[in-house]
Amino acid sequence: xxxxxxxxxxxxxxxxxxxxxxxxxxxxxxxxxxxxxxxxxxxxxxxxxxxxxxxxxxxxxxxxxxxxxxxxxxxxxxxxxxxxxxxxxxxxxxxxxxxxxxxxxxxxxxxxxxxxxxxxxxxxxxxxxxxxxxxxxxxxxxxxxxxxxxxxxxxxxxxxxxxx
Amino acid sequence: xxxxxxxxxxxxxxxxxxxxxxxxxxxxxxxxxxxxxxxxxxxxxxxxxxxxxxxxxxxxxxxxxxxxxxxxxxxxxxxxxxxxxxxxxxxxxxxxxxxxxxxxxxxxxxxxxxxxxxxxxxxxxxxxxxxxxxxxxxxxxxxxxxxxxxxxxxx
Numbered sequence: 627x628x629x630x631x632x633x634x635x636x637x638x639x640x641x642x643x644x645x646x647x648x649x650x651x652x653x654x655x656x657x658x659x660x661x662x663x664x665x666x667x668x669x670x671x672x673x674x675x676x677x678x679x680x681x682x683x684x685x686x687x688x689x690x691x692x693x694x695x696x697x698x699x700x701x702x703x704x705x706x707x708x709x710x711x712x713x714x715x716x717x718x719x720x721x722x723x724x725x726x727x728x729x730x731x732x733x734x735x736x737x738x739x740x741x742x743x744x745x746x747x748x749x750x751x752x753x754x755x756x757x758x759x760x761x762x763x764x765x766x767x768x769x770x771x772x773x774x775x776x777x778x779x780x781x782x783x784x785x786x787x788x789x790x
Numbered sequence: 791x792x793x794x795x796x797x798x799x800x801x802x803x804x805x806x807x808x809x810x811x812x813x814x815x816x817x818x819x820x821x822x823x824x825x826x827x828x829x830x831x832x833x834x835x836x837x838x839x840x841x842x843x844x845x846x847x848x849x850x851x852x853x854x855x856x857x858x859x860x861x862x863x864x865x866x867x868x869x870x871x872x873x874x875x876x877x878x879x880x881x882x883x884x885x886x887x888x889x890x891x892x893x894x895x896x897x898x899x900x901x902x903x904x905x906x907x908x909x910x911x912x913x914x915x916x917x918x919x920x921x922x923x924x925x926x927x928x929x930x931x932x933x934x935x936x937x938x939x940x941x942x943x944x945x
Contacts, residue, residue, distance in 0.1 A: 645810040653817050660821065725914050727843035758919035762858075762912045765921065766842040766940045773846070783936075785880075786919050 686710055688746050691753040692738060693789045694768060696721065696760055701731060703768070705738035707746070715741050728767045735771025743777050755784035835911075842914040844940035851937060853904040854895070856924065858912035863924055867895050867908070877923040892931035906934040 688709040695702045699721045706714035717734035742749070752772055756765055772778045835841060836857050854867035864871045868891035876882065899905035908928055912921060925936050 645807060646813075649810050649813050649817075652814060656817065656821055660825070725840070727845075732845065756918040758917060760918045761914060762916040762918070762921055762938075763842040763914040765918055766844050766914075766938060769938070770845045783922060783925055786922055 688749050689753065690742055690746065690749050690751070691755060691784065691788075692735065692768065692772065693755045694760055694764065695757045695789055701728075701760070701764070703731070703734050703738060705742050707742070724761055725763055728764065731764060731767040732771040732774070735768045736774040736777075737771075739772045739774065739777045750778070751780040751782060752778045753782045753784045755789040756786060757789040758786040839911065840914050841911070842938075842940040844942045846940065846942040848942065850909065850939055851904055851907060853907040853909045853937060855909045855911055856928065858910070858916050858921065858924060860913055860915070863920075865891075868892060874920060877920045877927075880923055880926070882923065882927055888927070889931055892928075892933075896932060906932070907937055908933050908935075909937050909939050911939045 686709050688707045690705065690707045693704045693706060695704075701719045701721050703717045703719060704714050705716075706712070715738050717738060719728065719730045719734045722728060722730075739752070742752070754765070754768060754772070756768070769781060772781060836859065839857070839859055855864075857864040857866065858874070860874070862871050862873055863877060865888065868888065870888055870891060872888075896905065910921070910925065928936065
Protein backbone atom coordinates (compact mmCIF):
# COMPACT_ATOMS: atom_id res chain seq x y z
CA UNK A 627 0.00 0.00 0.00
CA UNK A 628 1.11 3.48 -0.63
CA UNK A 629 2.19 5.55 2.31
CA UNK A 630 0.39 8.86 1.83
CA UNK A 631 1.28 10.38 5.18
CA UNK A 632 4.99 10.63 4.72
CA UNK A 633 5.86 12.22 1.52
CA UNK A 634 8.76 10.58 -0.12
CA UNK A 635 11.66 12.85 -0.72
CA UNK A 636 12.34 13.35 -4.30
CA UNK A 637 15.57 14.67 -5.53
CA UNK A 638 15.09 17.78 -7.53
CA UNK A 639 17.73 17.79 -10.18
CA UNK A 640 18.57 21.37 -10.95
CA UNK A 641 17.33 22.22 -14.41
CA UNK A 642 19.42 24.87 -16.08
CA UNK A 643 17.30 27.65 -17.49
CA UNK A 644 18.48 27.77 -21.07
CA UNK A 645 16.91 31.07 -22.08
CA UNK A 646 19.34 33.49 -20.35
CA UNK A 647 22.26 31.30 -21.47
CA UNK A 648 21.10 31.63 -25.08
CA UNK A 649 20.70 35.38 -24.58
CA UNK A 650 24.25 35.65 -23.33
CA UNK A 651 25.63 33.54 -26.18
CA UNK A 652 23.73 35.62 -28.76
CA UNK A 653 25.14 38.86 -27.40
CA UNK A 654 28.67 37.41 -27.34
CA UNK A 655 28.27 36.32 -30.97
CA UNK A 656 27.07 39.81 -31.93
CA UNK A 657 30.07 41.41 -30.21
CA UNK A 658 32.45 39.09 -31.98
CA UNK A 659 30.85 39.76 -35.37
CA UNK A 660 31.01 43.52 -34.91
CA UNK A 661 34.55 43.56 -33.64
CA UNK A 662 36.04 41.27 -36.24
CA UNK A 663 38.36 42.92 -38.71
CA UNK A 664 39.47 40.96 -41.74
CA UNK A 665 42.99 41.73 -42.82
CA UNK A 666 44.54 40.29 -45.89
CA UNK A 667 48.11 39.30 -45.22
CA UNK A 668 50.17 39.50 -48.32
CA UNK A 669 53.73 38.76 -48.95
CA UNK A 670 55.84 40.81 -51.24
CA UNK A 671 59.05 39.31 -52.44
CA UNK A 672 61.53 42.04 -53.22
CA UNK A 673 64.37 40.87 -55.38
CA UNK A 674 67.76 42.54 -55.00
CA UNK A 675 67.81 45.77 -56.95
CA UNK A 676 69.89 45.92 -60.07
CA UNK A 677 72.67 48.44 -60.19
CA UNK A 678 72.75 50.83 -63.05
CA UNK A 679 74.58 54.00 -63.75
CA UNK A 680 72.45 57.08 -63.77
CA UNK A 681 72.34 59.09 -66.90
CA UNK A 682 70.58 62.27 -67.86
CA UNK A 683 67.36 61.48 -69.65
CA UNK A 684 67.41 62.70 -73.17
CA UNK A 685 63.73 62.15 -73.72
CA UNK A 686 61.53 65.19 -74.17
CA UNK A 687 58.44 64.95 -71.89
CA UNK A 688 55.18 64.17 -73.63
CA UNK A 689 53.13 66.79 -71.68
CA UNK A 690 49.72 65.66 -72.83
CA UNK A 691 47.20 68.47 -72.86
CA UNK A 692 43.55 68.75 -73.77
CA UNK A 693 42.52 72.11 -75.18
CA UNK A 694 38.90 73.13 -75.65
CA UNK A 695 37.95 76.15 -77.75
CA UNK A 696 34.60 77.64 -78.61
CA UNK A 697 34.10 78.21 -82.33
CA UNK A 698 30.63 79.65 -82.80
CA UNK A 699 28.27 77.00 -81.45
CA UNK A 700 30.83 74.22 -81.70
CA UNK A 701 33.39 73.19 -79.14
CA UNK A 702 36.64 72.02 -80.65
CA UNK A 703 38.42 69.61 -78.32
CA UNK A 704 42.00 68.78 -79.09
CA UNK A 705 44.34 66.36 -77.33
CA UNK A 706 47.88 67.44 -78.13
CA UNK A 707 51.34 66.47 -77.00
CA UNK A 708 54.95 67.36 -77.59
CA UNK A 709 57.85 64.98 -77.07
CA UNK A 710 59.97 63.57 -79.87
CA UNK A 711 56.95 63.26 -82.18
CA UNK A 712 54.39 65.95 -81.41
CA UNK A 713 50.87 65.42 -82.58
CA UNK A 714 47.21 65.75 -81.72
CA UNK A 715 43.78 64.17 -81.89
CA UNK A 716 40.70 66.30 -82.47
CA UNK A 717 36.96 66.11 -81.92
CA UNK A 718 34.20 68.65 -82.60
CA UNK A 719 31.12 68.77 -80.45
CA UNK A 720 28.00 70.95 -80.77
CA UNK A 721 27.72 73.19 -77.73
CA UNK A 722 23.96 72.91 -77.21
CA UNK A 723 22.75 74.33 -73.92
CA UNK A 724 25.92 75.67 -72.29
CA UNK A 725 24.47 75.26 -68.80
CA UNK A 726 23.47 71.61 -69.12
CA UNK A 727 25.61 68.51 -68.87
CA UNK A 728 26.97 67.85 -72.36
CA UNK A 729 27.04 64.10 -72.96
CA UNK A 730 28.71 64.56 -76.36
CA UNK A 731 31.48 66.58 -74.74
CA UNK A 732 31.97 63.86 -72.12
CA UNK A 733 32.11 61.19 -74.85
CA UNK A 734 34.52 63.23 -76.99
CA UNK A 735 36.88 63.77 -74.04
CA UNK A 736 36.69 60.10 -73.12
CA UNK A 737 37.49 59.10 -76.71
CA UNK A 738 40.49 61.43 -76.82
CA UNK A 739 41.70 60.13 -73.45
CA UNK A 740 41.37 56.56 -74.71
CA UNK A 741 43.36 57.34 -77.84
CA UNK A 742 46.05 59.15 -75.87
CA UNK A 743 46.25 56.36 -73.32
CA UNK A 744 46.68 53.78 -76.08
CA UNK A 745 49.52 55.82 -77.59
CA UNK A 746 51.23 56.78 -74.32
CA UNK A 747 50.27 54.25 -71.65
CA UNK A 748 52.87 55.55 -69.19
CA UNK A 749 51.50 59.08 -69.03
CA UNK A 750 49.52 59.66 -65.84
CA UNK A 751 48.81 63.39 -65.99
CA UNK A 752 46.81 65.50 -68.41
CA UNK A 753 46.70 69.27 -68.54
CA UNK A 754 43.39 70.96 -69.29
CA UNK A 755 43.10 74.34 -70.94
CA UNK A 756 39.74 75.85 -71.84
CA UNK A 757 39.15 79.10 -73.61
CA UNK A 758 37.93 81.90 -71.37
CA UNK A 759 34.38 81.85 -72.82
CA UNK A 760 33.71 78.24 -71.81
CA UNK A 761 32.17 77.67 -68.41
CA UNK A 762 32.45 75.53 -65.29
CA UNK A 763 29.83 73.03 -66.50
CA UNK A 764 31.88 72.39 -69.62
CA UNK A 765 35.05 71.98 -67.55
CA UNK A 766 33.28 69.38 -65.41
CA UNK A 767 32.05 67.55 -68.53
CA UNK A 768 35.57 67.39 -69.95
CA UNK A 769 36.95 66.21 -66.61
CA UNK A 770 34.24 63.54 -66.45
CA UNK A 771 35.34 62.26 -69.87
CA UNK A 772 39.03 62.20 -68.93
CA UNK A 773 38.36 60.40 -65.65
CA UNK A 774 36.07 57.81 -67.21
CA UNK A 775 37.17 54.26 -66.43
CA UNK A 776 39.83 55.77 -64.12
CA UNK A 777 42.05 56.59 -67.08
CA UNK A 778 43.43 59.81 -65.70
CA UNK A 779 43.15 60.87 -62.07
CA UNK A 780 45.73 63.65 -62.11
CA UNK A 781 44.37 66.61 -64.00
CA UNK A 782 46.14 69.94 -64.04
CA UNK A 783 44.43 73.17 -65.06
CA UNK A 784 46.30 75.35 -67.53
CA UNK A 785 45.74 78.99 -68.29
CA UNK A 786 42.93 80.09 -70.61
CA UNK A 787 45.54 82.10 -72.55
CA UNK A 788 46.84 78.83 -73.97
CA UNK A 789 43.44 78.08 -75.41
CA UNK A 790 42.29 81.55 -76.45
CA UNK B 791 -8.87 4.92 -5.14
CA UNK B 792 -6.40 6.66 -7.33
CA UNK B 793 -6.09 5.37 -10.78
CA UNK B 794 -2.46 5.12 -11.71
CA UNK B 795 -2.91 3.06 -14.79
CA UNK B 796 -4.53 5.59 -17.01
CA UNK B 797 -2.86 9.02 -17.28
CA UNK B 798 -4.89 12.09 -17.59
CA UNK B 799 -3.78 14.08 -20.56
CA UNK B 800 -3.15 17.65 -19.60
CA UNK B 801 -2.74 20.23 -22.24
CA UNK B 802 0.32 22.30 -21.61
CA UNK B 803 -0.18 25.98 -22.18
CA UNK B 804 2.78 27.69 -23.77
CA UNK B 805 3.77 30.64 -21.66
CA UNK B 806 5.43 33.47 -23.53
CA UNK B 807 8.50 34.59 -21.63
CA UNK B 808 8.71 38.29 -22.22
CA UNK B 809 11.84 39.06 -20.23
CA UNK B 810 14.37 37.33 -22.52
CA UNK B 811 12.59 38.65 -25.61
CA UNK B 812 12.89 42.19 -24.30
CA UNK B 813 16.57 41.52 -23.50
CA UNK B 814 17.30 40.46 -27.05
CA UNK B 815 15.41 43.36 -28.60
CA UNK B 816 17.22 45.85 -26.39
CA UNK B 817 20.53 44.35 -27.44
CA UNK B 818 19.59 44.53 -31.11
CA UNK B 819 18.56 48.18 -30.75
CA UNK B 820 21.82 49.00 -28.95
CA UNK B 821 23.84 47.41 -31.72
CA UNK B 822 21.88 49.20 -34.43
CA UNK B 823 22.38 52.55 -32.71
CA UNK B 824 26.10 51.88 -32.31
CA UNK B 825 26.37 50.93 -35.95
CA UNK B 826 24.66 54.03 -37.28
CA UNK B 827 27.10 56.43 -38.83
CA UNK B 828 26.11 60.03 -38.47
CA UNK B 829 28.17 62.47 -40.40
CA UNK B 830 27.75 66.08 -41.18
CA UNK B 831 27.17 66.75 -44.84
CA UNK B 832 30.54 67.65 -46.25
CA UNK B 833 29.17 70.25 -48.65
CA UNK B 834 26.04 72.32 -48.23
CA UNK B 835 24.73 73.65 -51.49
CA UNK B 836 24.64 77.46 -51.19
CA UNK B 837 21.33 79.09 -51.94
CA UNK B 838 20.90 80.54 -55.38
CA UNK B 839 23.82 78.54 -56.77
CA UNK B 840 23.30 76.14 -59.67
CA UNK B 841 25.89 73.42 -59.36
CA UNK B 842 27.35 71.80 -62.44
CA UNK B 843 26.11 68.31 -63.34
CA UNK B 844 28.54 65.45 -63.33
CA UNK B 845 28.49 61.70 -63.96
CA UNK B 846 30.88 61.15 -61.08
CA UNK B 847 29.86 58.94 -58.17
CA UNK B 848 32.55 60.16 -55.83
CA UNK B 849 31.59 61.54 -52.47
CA UNK B 850 32.73 65.01 -51.54
CA UNK B 851 35.31 65.52 -48.81
CA UNK B 852 35.15 67.62 -45.72
CA UNK B 853 37.55 70.35 -46.76
CA UNK B 854 37.72 74.15 -46.62
CA UNK B 855 35.42 75.77 -49.15
CA UNK B 856 35.59 78.49 -51.75
CA UNK B 857 32.25 79.45 -53.28
CA UNK B 858 32.09 81.19 -56.63
CA UNK B 859 28.71 82.69 -57.44
CA UNK B 860 27.63 85.12 -60.14
CA UNK B 861 28.70 88.24 -58.30
CA UNK B 862 31.18 87.25 -55.62
CA UNK B 863 33.79 84.80 -54.46
CA UNK B 864 33.57 83.65 -50.85
CA UNK B 865 36.70 82.30 -49.25
CA UNK B 866 35.01 80.51 -46.38
CA UNK B 867 38.28 79.27 -44.92
CA UNK B 868 39.44 82.80 -44.11
CA UNK B 869 35.98 84.38 -43.92
CA UNK B 870 36.52 86.82 -46.76
CA UNK B 871 34.26 87.81 -49.64
CA UNK B 872 35.52 89.47 -52.79
CA UNK B 873 33.60 90.80 -55.79
CA UNK B 874 33.96 88.65 -58.86
CA UNK B 875 35.34 91.59 -60.86
CA UNK B 876 38.66 91.14 -59.04
CA UNK B 877 39.10 87.79 -60.75
CA UNK B 878 38.12 88.70 -64.27
CA UNK B 879 41.68 89.58 -65.13
CA UNK B 880 44.87 87.88 -64.14
CA UNK B 881 46.14 90.89 -62.21
CA UNK B 882 45.51 89.97 -58.62
CA UNK B 883 47.74 91.99 -56.29
CA UNK B 884 50.44 89.68 -54.87
CA UNK B 885 50.57 91.88 -51.74
CA UNK B 886 46.87 91.42 -51.07
CA UNK B 887 46.22 90.69 -47.38
CA UNK B 888 44.30 87.55 -48.36
CA UNK B 889 47.60 85.74 -48.91
CA UNK B 890 48.53 86.45 -45.29
CA UNK B 891 45.15 85.13 -44.19
CA UNK B 892 45.74 81.94 -46.19
CA UNK B 893 49.17 81.50 -44.64
CA UNK B 894 47.73 81.97 -41.15
CA UNK B 895 45.00 79.43 -41.90
CA UNK B 896 47.55 76.88 -43.05
CA UNK B 897 49.71 77.38 -39.96
CA UNK B 898 46.74 77.04 -37.63
CA UNK B 899 45.49 73.93 -39.38
CA UNK B 900 48.68 72.18 -40.40
CA UNK B 901 47.76 69.05 -38.43
CA UNK B 902 44.25 68.91 -39.81
CA UNK B 903 43.52 66.29 -42.41
CA UNK B 904 42.36 67.79 -45.72
CA UNK B 905 43.37 71.32 -44.71
CA UNK B 906 45.43 71.56 -47.90
CA UNK B 907 42.55 70.51 -50.13
CA UNK B 908 39.99 73.08 -51.20
CA UNK B 909 36.40 72.36 -52.17
CA UNK B 910 35.67 74.71 -55.08
CA UNK B 911 31.90 75.16 -55.29
CA UNK B 912 31.01 77.18 -58.33
CA UNK B 913 27.92 78.13 -60.25
CA UNK B 914 27.81 76.23 -63.52
CA UNK B 915 27.84 79.44 -65.54
CA UNK B 916 31.14 80.70 -64.06
CA UNK B 917 33.58 81.33 -66.88
CA UNK B 918 36.74 79.28 -67.01
CA UNK B 919 38.72 82.55 -66.85
CA UNK B 920 37.35 83.49 -63.42
CA UNK B 921 37.65 79.93 -62.16
CA UNK B 922 41.26 79.65 -63.29
CA UNK B 923 42.22 82.97 -61.66
CA UNK B 924 40.67 81.92 -58.34
CA UNK B 925 42.37 78.52 -58.46
CA UNK B 926 45.67 80.15 -59.34
CA UNK B 927 45.55 82.31 -56.21
CA UNK B 928 44.84 79.27 -54.07
CA UNK B 929 47.66 77.26 -55.64
CA UNK B 930 50.11 80.15 -55.23
CA UNK B 931 49.13 80.24 -51.55
CA UNK B 932 50.21 76.64 -51.14
CA UNK B 933 46.98 74.66 -51.28
CA UNK B 934 47.81 71.38 -52.90
CA UNK B 935 44.69 70.23 -54.61
CA UNK B 936 41.39 71.62 -55.78
CA UNK B 937 38.28 69.50 -55.45
CA UNK B 938 35.68 70.69 -57.94
CA UNK B 939 32.22 70.11 -56.54
CA UNK B 940 29.33 69.18 -58.80
CA UNK B 941 26.02 67.39 -58.51
CA UNK B 942 26.78 63.82 -59.25
CA UNK B 943 24.78 60.68 -59.78
CA UNK B 944 25.53 59.48 -56.25
CA UNK B 945 26.26 55.92 -55.17
